[in-house]
Amino acid sequence: MAIRNMRIEGDDILRKKSREVEKFDARLWELLDDMADTLKEQNGVGLAAVQVGVLRRVFIVDVGEGITEFINPRTLATGGSQTVLEGCLSFPGQWGMITRPNYVRIRAQDRHGKWFEAEGEGLMAQAMLHESGHLDGEVFKEDPSFRPLSEEELEELNSGE
Ligand code: NI
Numbered sequence: 001m002a003i004r005n006m007r008i009e010g011d012d013i014l015r016k017k018s019r020e021v022e023k024f025d026a027r028l029w030e031l032l033d034d035m036a037d038t039l040k041e042q043n044g045v046g047l048a049a050v051q052v053g054v055l056r057r058v059f060i061v062d063v064g065e066g067i068t069e070f071i072n073p074r075t076l077a078t079g080g081s082q083t084v085l086e087g088c089l090s091f092p093g094q095w096g097m098i099t100r101p102n103y104v105r106i107r108a109q110d111r112h113g114k115w116f117e118a119e120g121e122g123l124m125a126q127a128m129l130h131e132s133g134h135l136d137g138e139v140f141k142e143d144p145s146f147r148p149l150s151e152e153e154l155e156e157l158n159s160g161e
Pocket residue numbers: 087088089090130134
């Protein structure tokens with residue numbers, strides 16, 4: 001287990017499409033364990049493999065109920081809508097409001113290659129969709145609905161932490 005270097009804005013890898021995972025081996029498990037350490041250290045809600053420089057379709061999410069690992073995820077359904085505050089560990093300090101579905105159902109593989117389905121609502125849906133976007137090289141702040149916080153709002157946010 002180790003903390004990996006975060007890739008941040010300006011690194012072209014964040015725009016690239018990640019490839020499917022084919023081998024569910026010790027190397028993948030090490031990546032997943034390191035991603036968990038890195039997410040914890042960064043105090044984040046979600047992390048995609050590309051954010052630590054690995055172009056594989058892998059992300060993890062932890063909204064406070066433990067980590068769920070998603071490998072080769074497919075979005076099966078989305079529903080509803082929520083406008084919520086969002087940031088990204090690869091774009092430090094760049095908070096804004098974004099409109100996303102309020103519900104998502106994803107089919108993915110676990111670390112042993114077994115398929116499962118997971119549903120998310122609210123923050124969980126937001127995180128699952130944000131991280132899925134990373135796998136296709138999407139950047140949250142370029143979403144048409146994204147509105148960056150003003151400096152005043154940012155100040156308020158920071159003083160609240
Ligand atoms: Ni992100």
